[in-house]
Amino acid sequence: MTQTGEPDVAELMAQLAASAAEIAALKAEKEALSRRVVKLEEELALARLHRFAPRSEKHIDRIFNEAEEAAGDRDDGHVVDLPDTGLPVFDGAAGKKRGRRPLPEDLPRERVEYDLPDDQKACPCCDSQMHRMGEAVTEQLHIEVKAKVLQNVRFKYACRHCDRTGINTPVVIAPMPPQPLPGSIATASTLAFALVHKYVDGTPLYRVAQTFERAGVPISRGALAHWVIGSSERHLHRIYDALRLRLQSQPLIHGDETTVQVLKEKDKEATSTSYMWAYRSGENSEEPIVLLDYQPGRGQIHPQTFLGKYRGILMTDGYIAWRTLDGATHIGCMAHSRRRFVEALKTRKNGGGPPEQALRFFEQLYRIEKQAKDKTPDAGETKADCIRRFRHQHSLPVLNALKSWLDNIAPKVVPDTKLGDAVSYTLNQWDYLTRYISDGRMPIDNNILERDIRVFATGRKSWLFSDTADGARASAVIYSLMLTCRACGVDPLTWLRHVLTELPQRDEAAKIDDLLPFNYATTTAAQ
Numbered sequence: 205m206t207q208t209g210e211p212d213v214a215e216l217m218a219q220l221a222a223s224a225a226e227i228a229a230l231k232a233e234k235e236a237l238s239r240r241v242v243k244l245e246e247e248l249a250l251a252r253l254h255r256f257a258p259r260s261e262k263h264i265d266r267i268f269n270e271a272e273e274a275a276g277d278r279d280d281g282h283v284v285d286l287p288d289t290g291l292p293v294f295d296g297a298a299g300k301k302r303g304r305r306p307l308p309e310d311l312p313r314e315r316v317e318y319d320l321p322d323d324q325k326a327c328p329c330c331d332s333q334m335h336r337m338g339e340a341v342t343e344q345l346h347i348e349v350k351a352k353v354l355q356n357v358r359f360k361y362a363c364r365h366c367d368r369t370g371i372n373t374p375v376v377i378a379p380m381p382p383q384p385l386p387g388s389i390a391t392a393s394t395l396a397f398a399l400v401h402k403y404v405d406g407t408p409l410y411r412v413a414q415t416f417e418r419a420g421v422p423i424s425r426g427a428l429a430h431w432v433i434g435s436s437e438r439h440l441h442r443i444y445d446a447l448r449l450r451l452q453s454q455p456l457i458h459g460d461e462t463t464v465q466v467l468k469e470k471d472k473e474a475t476s477t478s479y480m481w482a483y484r485s486g487e488n489s490e491e492p493i494v495l496l497d498y499q500p501g502r503g504q505i506h507p508q509t510f511l512g513k514y515r516g517i518l519m520t521d522g523y524i525a526w527r528t529l530d531g532a533t534h535i536g537c538m539a540h541s542r543r544r545f546v547e548a549l550k551t552r553k554n555g556g557g558p559p560e561q562a563l564r565f566f567e568q569l570y571r572i573e574k575q576a577k578d579k580t581p582d583a584g585e586t587k588a589d590c591i592r593r594f595r596h597q598h599s600l601p602v603l604n605a606l607k608s609w610l611d612n613i614a615p616k617v618v619p620d621t622k623l624g625d626a627v628s629y630t631l632n633q634w635d636y637l638t639r640y641i642s643d644g645r646m647p648i649d650n651n652i653l654e655r656d657i658r659v660f661a662t663g664r665k666s667w668l669f670s671d672t673a674d675g676a677r678a679s680a681v682i683y684s685l686m687l688t689c690r691a692c693g694v695d696p697l698t699w700l701r702h703v704l705t706e707l708p709q710r711d712e713a714a715k716i717d718d719l720l721p722f723n724y725a726t727t728t729a730a731q
Contacts (some may be wrong), residue, residue: 211459217240249551257717284561284609286568287601290573309345314346332434351419354391356380366704382708385434395435396427403679403686404696406663429675436678439707442716444495445520450720451493452514456486456645458653459507462661465669466676469500480660480680481506484691485652486645491722492691494656498673504528517643519650522633536636539649540594541565544626558613558623565606572598573648587642595641603638655689685721692721699724 270681325334326680358378367373384392401407401415416423451457461481467474481497499506504525511518517533520526521540542563549559572595581590610631617624630637640646670676689696703719710716717723 218271224267224419230445231707239618243620244619247348259302269322282604286564287605288319289598289601291568291572291598307345313343340666349419351416351421384439384704384708388431388434390431392704393701395431396697398431399435399682399700400686402432402667403620403663406659408667412667429671432682433674433678435704436681439511439704440685442472442707442712443703444684446716446720447493447684448495448510451483451485451490451495452512454485454489454491454493454516456489456517456647457511457514458482458486458647459518459526459648460653460657461502462657464498464664464676466500466671466673467669468672470673472500478676479506480657480683481510482653482657483510483661484656487647487652488669491720492688493722494653494687494691495684496660496680496687500673517646519647521650521678522629522636533639534640535646536633536637537564537650538569539622539651539654541626541630541633541637544622544629548622548626558617559626561609562606562626565602565609568602569599569648572602585646591644592642593642599641603641605636656691659683659687659690689721691727694721694725694728 209590254292257293289439293634326332358380360378361376362373364372384395390398398412401412402409407415409425409432412428413423413425420576459482461479463477464480466472466478469476472478478498478500479502481499483493483495483497485491485493497506497510502525507526508529511529511532513531514529515531517535518526518529519535519537527534544564545559545566548553549557552559575598576591576594579590579594581587585593610627614627614631617627618627619628640648663683670679685700688695690700701719702724706719709715718727
């Protein structure tokens, strides 16, 4: 019989169950907090590296030392040997030669002669008169930045007979060629100078105004903004639209996006984020094209609208908006996967471990790509078929080994860590990442477009934001043309001078194919 005031067995069991549940909840909370601590420590380590250390993602093979093994940081069981596919030994490219480069031969030369005074032309040994035996020539680079005013003088003509006998005297004035911005003081050369300063050199407009000020010409920042938007809306958009049509017919397009801030955007806060969507033709394209498209958001409608019913190969990262283009053949960027393992390696105190092993796989894949590009096709074989054959022989075994290794370690890594993120991303994107071995035209990564976007990102650090949406759209057009010139090996200043002189003289229906940068480069080379 249970004594009064003492809990019975049922109550004790209930209390025990409650305590067990509380202990389990505390354990789960502790594990969650532990994972949270690990994640925050990794983010702190990366933040410190990004602030104080070089941002390079280059990776040098490292051998695990005894200290790392003793610390248990090697993670034995995760280190595997790469498959031997008979890949030839690859000698890295020789480093760049150091020293001063000679000045370009095509620059004009001006002789500046220095002679001895007559009283110093006597021999210091015998005091006889010396003769000139030769000359010593050194070269220096001399640059002058000068502004001048063009006085456009238009002759007027009148009829003396009508002046004497008529009621009205007609006056005829010689016409001027159409100007890029009617009523503006800027010539095509001046506009090109300002545009190149901002969109090639990454100089904000207020500092471009300071450059004009130093040349003795005060130009306001507002006037410069008018020049930028006017050049784009009146003329340069025609080149941009023509390039967009050419891009949509390319067999391969790279796609990516980056952020931009616009202060005065309709229905958006000044601190909100807008986007520059970037598109590029393939590295081996005969018509190199790089285009930026300003949009206020990151939705799938933007690439769908820009590319239309594109049916070619589309190289992008894993962002789902790109994959909504149903007609395209989608491939993934191996560099995005590799980058995640680089970050995972940076968070480890002693290095090594699974991130190091993963990077060895990636290094082998990229070593194969370098050799594939230099491979000479067999008789009757295209370059693309040659690359595909080489990849199947060497890359496919490495990819199969990487997949087996990832499947093996996936259950063992903590999901909410940099390593867990790298492993899960790679496995989730595996079909897209490995599709490149099926077609020699497909690249292994999106690095060529990321290098182009870096020019925009570098300039963004200087000018920080666009004031209006019109300014952002104008920037997208002009950046696109400057990056396309760079891809074609065309001097942007010379090209802009030519285009801004020619376009005002051609009506909207006139052909402008000869002004496209890759055609301009061919024409210039032929001359």
